[in-house]
Amino acid sequence: MQYFFTVLTCVLAVSFTSSVDADLNLYVDGNGPDGNGSKARPFQSIQEARDTIRIMRRDGKLKPEDKVTVHIEPGVYSLRMSLMFDKNDSGTKENPVVYRATKPGSVRIQGGLSLGADTFQPVTDAAILKRLPEAARRKVLACDLSTVIKEPFAEFKNSYRGVPVGPWLYVNQRPMTLARWPNADAADEGWASFTKVIDKGLPDPKAKDPAKQKSHPGAFVFDDPRPARWKLDQGVWLLGYWTHDWSDEVIRIADYDPQQKIIKLAAPHSYGIMGGTWGAKARRFFALNVLEELDSPGEWYLDRVNKQLYLYPQGKLDYAEIVLATLTQPLMQVRGTKHIRFENLNFEYGHSEGVSLKNAEGVELAGCVVANLASGGISVSGTQNTIRSCDLYHLGTRGISLSGGDRKQLQRAENRALNNHIHDYGLFQRTYAPGIYAHGCGQIVQNNCIHDAPHNAVLYGGNENLFERNEIYRVVMETGDSGAFYTGRDWTSQGNILRHNFIHNLGGGDAEHVNTMGVYLDDCDSGDTIEGNVFYRTGRAIMIGGGRDNPILNNLVIDCPIGLHVDSRGMTWKQWNDPKSAGWNLEEKAEAMNYKRPPWSTEYPHLAKIMAHSPREPLYNPIRRNVFVDCSKEVCHMDGNVKKLLDKFEIEHNLAVNTTGAEKGIAMTKDLKGFTNLSGSESKPIPLGMTVDINGRLTLQQDPRLLKAKASFQAIPFDEIGLYRDEYRKELPKRDPHSY
Template structure:
């Protein structure tokens, strides 16, 4: 750390030259000479120097105006977090901004750059023997002994989420750890099985004491491929072992070729084929096997020998090659106020990108956060804002917002606005959302989220606003999930999902629609779903036994099921059982003091729930919704809901079969629904044109506009990313 006497005069000089309280400017350039003073002519080399200079000047009370740190284009390597604490804060009158001189020009990088010339042809006979003869001349090896002098630990026996690092990236894209089946193989790169030999679940009646508790399971796999794997070196399987919403990576313990049996080295929480909702066939792929390094873009690391083997997808002569190694958050702000980071590329770490904790008025603006083993950003505190950022190639989730106080219903007002979040969930395939929200009073607006195996937005808590977001190509390989997902809580009240466009979701199959646009799971209550467009979105809206959920003015097009509502609280005995994981609905409400203000005033129906048939899905108004060309059911109601339709506020809904197609259903015998059927000769004028053009407004004077005069126009031109 440079002496205070050297640092303070610089900032004092800048401030005083323009009058006390004027802006101060500090300059950083990665290619500058060491020993600079932070001026334009003699910039600092690192952000750490700039941080120390600002903190020292503020401590000396020499700068009272805004401080801007101008960071020149270049790479700023990190071997641990660039961390700011309370001493590095600004104030409302004197904020601090770290700004990349050009958007995306300053790179905060948490990895080791590998030189293309370091990759050599493989000459080790034992290694060549394990490679497919067709690829031996393509595979290259890099000696990491000098770049990574410390030992490289192996993967854990079983894990969810990111594996132990490092991870290889070439030209801005993550490479694939050698695997089978390859990603472009049939069945989407998955192998399947249908018979468990041992689920691994506890068997109280077993003569073997080891099997009376959870133990590693086994399954029949008739493909002989595992016979070629060197299990002593370690091969892991990533699989959906029982549920399509629970993935886990588990090492292979053994393979019995005579019995066609694979035995795993650790138990899975739900067992192997321990009972599932969805497809009976289970799936997995093998990873981390040198024997399977047979496709361009695949790599393998001999961790003990520190040899990196790689099958380049193209010539490496001018390639950018980075090995992500840093597991700490690349940018870490704790108890910080009034600090902005603008225009940075935050990349190539094997942990999280940005962590903001217990902070206020922090802004991350116009940054690229990419190529990380963990999540993009996590923001905790109040009055923080993530805006205009792009987040992609992430091992787990995109970003998360938390803060506020639920018990007092005090909002945090953290905001995620106009962010582009895509290609995430690379390692953790489930419950790693594009945006995760908790606490009280967060705002999620004008984001575009797409291309992920599971949720787009996963939320819980109170008084959150989700509006004008576009979501597509999510829930692409999982089931029993939704683009929006929340669940199992009476107290998650006051959340508004308004004017979102949810379309072209994945998952599901022809016989079982298990992908949802909005999924209020397991008695979740108190949300408003209003003015949204659902196009090819599976079960567009699902209310899983909850109450006080308002479904108003939504447009549902080409979805197999328009609306689902069930009464699982009436049939599932665990609804209020403290011993059932995640349930105990009344206990959760008691923890919020729900019968006292402000809860009793804000949520009066909840306050009186225990005296109002608490197990029934009451007070769910379904009004002014338009369902167009549903192919399975307009409304999917279970038996108990059908018996209580007279208790439900259903009104002014319209179901349309535009051309009288035989494969389109109508809403028969459902109160509050009107059916309109057209024909090829005279199709129903639905008032809008091709869905691909996003022209969803009801045309003035159209039949549907007359049928639904109270249907409110949606701000379609304001949904999704806004131009800067």
């Protein structure tokens, strides 16, 4: 009743004010006594302001077109459930409802439990001390959670992919590392490996044991005796790339035989253990949730039964911000809302995603921080929503997800991700958890900076999506057969444009196979335009994996082992267009879009006639006006079938450059049609390449007269790529030139 009268008092007070001034301003301050929403007596919670607006509209005190602003004072706003907005919270296109921090970065909306430094004390339990490494025993601290968390902690599953069961610990706005071996900063880059398998765990129809006739837990030989130290009955899990370098999974150890040095897993892996892959022979894993390995600053461990939290701090905790993220719902959910804007708010500390927009229209997040979350940052579905100038980092899975529009009718969603800085994501789900995921029809992704992640930067599908002026670097850092931009296995992924992006300094992959790509159009994917991009040290810059209708135009490729790859896998792979093979039902996907009828048949005429025109062949891939600089292995890799089809390819005005005339280590194109070779010398090098300026930023050398004369090349607007300053992003992030 007290809450009702508080809101009613506010409604009466505000209704009096709004009769004089149509603008409604409400104030929130979580640090003061509860008030009526005025500047002198602000609300304590954002929810009170939201509910006041709802009541005023219901009672006719506030018109839909009236301007409404909620001013939120600095403070921590803790949540026990999602902050919810629905259709009743909508504004208008001309006057959206605005929720704004009075000081950018000072409003912390969090879904976790703050822990005081004084709650962490030296470990005194003799049994625990015995399990800890001797060097760490005086450094590890314990926090008794039993007095503040009454409900039991859930247990880890035998296997999982992605987000582990909560909670998770954060100190000073950084996620701590669940005690593991090898350590993440170890000389071996934090991985153990094996090469010998006892049981792949794949179904064997001929096996006498019925359990082995279906998928079952595998087993392998691990020569290092380290597992003998671990208390396996307490639960030890292994995060591994068990067969493919693009498929990670966490599986519990069921048993360890110290004599035979055999680890047996507790659950099957879908691809088996070393079930067959290309790339490095050795398979990788690291162990986690191991109290015996709590030996490094920044590591922690939770005794879930006794509710004891153990931490090896990175320094003194006296003034540390310590949060145990517990909320398993999104911090904020916006459902069916129109025209509402959130400015300069921080959404941090949760064991789910940060912000979820569903069936929204005209909703904007601007200048917000979305960080320290076990799942994704922001998911968007609906139309004309915008994520602008936000910082997203320390995320367990993806950064931003955009979906919406009507693919069948080719109606655009016009959702936008603009000028966002996305980094250090994919911490839990290491593959297919991109910086930006775009699907549906008509998503727009411009001027974002995406870096430092194990796998993709941009994962996309659908139609008419635009990816423009984005900078991407240090992604694909621990995976292989993957790309910074990735899409695959779909004829209907048509009309997408990748233009004027800067992709550089990628990692991961297998150097022998060069299986890291800048743009990867996998498994017959078709309909993408790759135009005016800059690729620098990306592995294979551009890869067309058997698809069609992929124009490769006016790109600049620098210091990449392989500049362009085109293959004919549709002509040679037996699963081509086979509905029984996972994902390969290419024609069936097209039929679902009515691809032989308008608007598809008019927008994509080659697709409409594909089954009557050599559908297995990688046709209609024009390669024009591209410049390849100092490619060390191959300028253009084409398999035997593609070479036989070259008379059907449009290849013209391309340039292969050896900047210094080096006799070894630089590939040229020899007699490939549509290419001109150009060599400089040590004394007079050709001015094409990358340099680092005094601010640590890569700058592009592109001689427009040379390129125009030799390849009809149009200069790329390099200075317009990446983040820019605006009213929300006042400064650009600093760069360490050595990080490239």
